[in-house]
Amino acid sequence: MQPTKFETAIALIDKKNSEDVNVYKSNGLDFPKELLYSQRMSQKLLQFKPSASRALQIAARAQHICRWKIARDEYPMDRVGYLKWRETLKKMHADLTADILKEVGYDDEFIDRVCSLITKKLIKKNEESQILEDTVCLVFLDFYFEEFAEKHEDEKVIDILQKTWKKMSEEGHAEALKLKFSDKSLTLIKKALA
Structure with missing residues (x-):
């Protein structure tokens, strides 16, 4: 059986996150840090909202995709620098995820919805x-x-x-x-x- 678009997208997000050079120890095992984080996001989302839409599930999984590629210390170590770093990261997470979703055949409307979630537009309103x-x-x-x-x-x-x-x-x-x-x-x- 062919994997669905959704399964393929999740697998490609995981593949990117498994390249994380940073290691996180959990239960005595070493995990690529962002891969573990993304799996925890999916697990927690489905515990909290078992009927979460596919768009929301993908946004949760891709929340920190390739986060290690833009280091915090590339920006001034103050509040303004922190906020700039966060904005740059959100854009990168959204762009990388959009490329994956295009590759697996999602339409623009779906991709826009996922990217809007990743960039945290409309918190408290949506x-x-x-x-x-x-x-x-x-x-x-x-x-x-x-x-x-x-x-x-x-x-x-x-x-x-x-x-x-x-x-x-x-x-x-x-x-x-x-x-x-x-x-x-x-x-x-x-x-x-x-």
Whole structure:
């Protein structure tokens, strides 16, 4: 049986992300960092919204496609530099994904929809954009938060938690509160939300 356009697109996104030179350890195994991240995005999206559209599933999987190709330190290490870096990354993620979707035969309308999601247009105004943002936040909280919290001062962690919370919907908040956290993390979360 031929793989579907959707399956082929996901496989091509994974192929690109498997080239990541950065390694992330999980359960004693080494993974290409962005490949693991993209698979976690898909898993979390489908736990959160089992009926997510194909466009949303592809946008979640391609959220960080080839992210390592544009290093943070190529931009000034301040807020403006950070925002410029993020904008450049979003455009690259969208362009790479658009090329893959064209290659597998998706039409322009579908491709535009996926790219609009990847570039985070209309968060809070578009339901799918908000679901994607919630998923990004849930993946951070579930898989990367504890490690982040260990490396930073409590004030910074609380600030990041508050910023993360602001980006999320009520539904996203409810989902986040179901996650398992260490006692220390729970304390920080309660402080952030107080």
